[in-house]
Amino acid sequence: MRTWTFPARVERQGEDDFVAAFPDIPEIATGGGSLKEALANAEDALEEAVLEYLAAGRLVPSPRAAREGEHDVVLAPVTAARAALANVMRERNITNVALAARLGKSEGAIRRLTDGSANVKIDTVIDVMKALGGRAILSDDAA
DSSP, X not given: OOOOEEEEEEEEEETTEEEEEETTEEEEEEEESSHHHHHHHHHHHHHHHHHHHHHTTOOOOOOOOOOXXXXXXXXXXXXXXXXXXXXXXXXXXXXXXXXHHXXXXXXXXHHHHHSSOSOOOHHHHHHHHHHTTOOOOOOOTTO
């Protein structure tokens, strides 16, 4: 199962200065006045970076679990679903036009799901993923 969390390294730069960076998405650097704040800002920065990857048509790096000294940062579910859909389409060489024809939708409707440019509902993304033979799993690792 692919969990959409990305590892972040947080370094303390000073008493009230923490910097968070993602080894797998080098464009991200953010921080905060505490570890908690830096990690909260890292969640926002991660989502924005992934949406930028989608807008640019770039493959979103595969998520991985944090290693020692790293913190897991969870990607927002709807953004994770969009990234998963875009990655599956790229892996299977399915174009927006081909998927739209297959689903009886417009190319623009599919593009909005995969390019990160517009707000979408997660159920719409999940329905399209199901049409490709995928499924969505929301997990609570604490349970």
